[in-house]
Amino acid sequence: MFSLNHGGILVAMSTAMDDPDVLTEKKDINENMLGGKKVKIIFVLGGPGSGKGTQCSNIVEHFGFIHLSAGELLRAEINSGSENGTMIDTIITEGKIVPSEITIKLLQEAIIKGGNDKYIIDGFPRNEENRVVFESVISISPEFVLFFDCSEEEMERRLLGRNQGRSDDNIETIRKRLKVFVESSLPVIEYYESKGMVKKIDATKPAPEVFEDVKAIFTHMA
Numbered sequence: 001m002f003s004l005n006h007g008g009i010l011v012a013m014s015t016a017m018d019d020p021d022v023l024t025e026k027k028d029i030n031e032n033m034l035g036g037k038k039v040k041i042i043f044v045l046g047g048p049g050s051g052k053g054t055q056c057s058n059i060v061e062h063f064g065f066i067h068l069s070a071g072e073l074l075r076a077e078i079n080s081g082s083e084n085g086t087m088i089d090t091i092i093t094e095g096k097i098v099p100s101e102i103t104i105k106l107l108q109e110a111i112i113k114g115g116n117d118k119y120i121i122d123g124f125p126r127n128e129e130n131r132v133v134f135e136s137v138i139s140i141s142p143e144f145v146l147f148f149d150c151s152e153e154e155m156e157r158r159l160l161g162r163n164q165g166r167s168d169d170n171i172e173t174i175r176k177r178l179k180v181f182v183e184s185s186l187p188v189i190e191y192y193e194s195k196g197m198v199k200k201i202d203a204t205k206p207a208p209e210v211f212e213d214v215k216a217i218f219t220h221m222a
């Protein structure tokens, strides 16, 4: 079983039910280890509507990763009636970025619940604060960063046609999200680029063609 300690650091705590021999053992996550298991994380980044969610579903189906979407986790938090729900809802509707401690706590909980050793994390880190806080709280470095590169015109067209009832899929919020992407998210991608960790995909192409390029990357990493 896993839990958060008082400092918010993720710890793995074995209980009698999990393993009676290590009843009180606690292990921090570090150097990509979680509860004694090596955990692989891939960050999936790209502008709003670039096709992150679409391609993550394909990756789950073909390569056995667990897909965690930061945006989905935040929307679920709103729908759960949590005390932060109204604040998160306002931020999303304004196309801004939710404070990192909230998003990272949701990611931590989802990783623990997932119990897997391979995660694709979609839409995170969205800004430098996300990146730095994740690095300090969850000491797992991504294997690489998958970047879906798409033109703004195409992203806007897709979002206006998405029709999933999202409060941020309207032209006013879409324009704000595109601005936030350029000002706050691209610098994170550039940071990883400077470390040689970015695998860039032309995401303007039709979805099946994009997946062929994604497949080539994941097949080679297996």
Ligand SMILES: Nc1ncnc2c1ncn2[C@@H]1O[C@H](COP(=O)(O)OP(=O)(O)OP(=O)(O)O)[C@@H](O)[C@H]1O
Binding pocket: 046, 047, 048, 049, 050, 051, 052, 053, 054, 055, 071, 123, 158, 159, 161, 162, 203, 204, 205, 206, 207, 208, 210
């Ligand atoms: N390559 C593609 N060509 C055309 N349409 C696409 C392509 N990929 C995804 N779409 C469609 O575009 C819309 C946005 O895709 P998706 O939800 O996967 O994007 P996203 O990057 O997750 O966006 P967001 O950041 O807003 O969550 C969806 O309606 C999806 O069906």
Ligand SMILES: Nc1ccn([C@@H]2O[C@H](COP(=O)(O)O)[C@@H](O)[C@H]2O)c(=O)n1
Binding pocket: 048, 069, 070, 071, 072, 074, 091, 092, 093, 095, 096, 097, 098, 099, 103, 122, 123, 124, 125, 126, 130, 168, 177
């Ligand atoms: N790291 C993140 C990710 C998302 N958000 C907020 O959620 C909105 C929707 O995200 P999608 O990935 O589903 O498009 C996004 O516009 C942000 O408002 C966030 O704050 N931090």
Ligand SMILES: [Mg+2]
Binding pocket: 052, 053, 069, 071
């Ligand atoms: Mg998405």
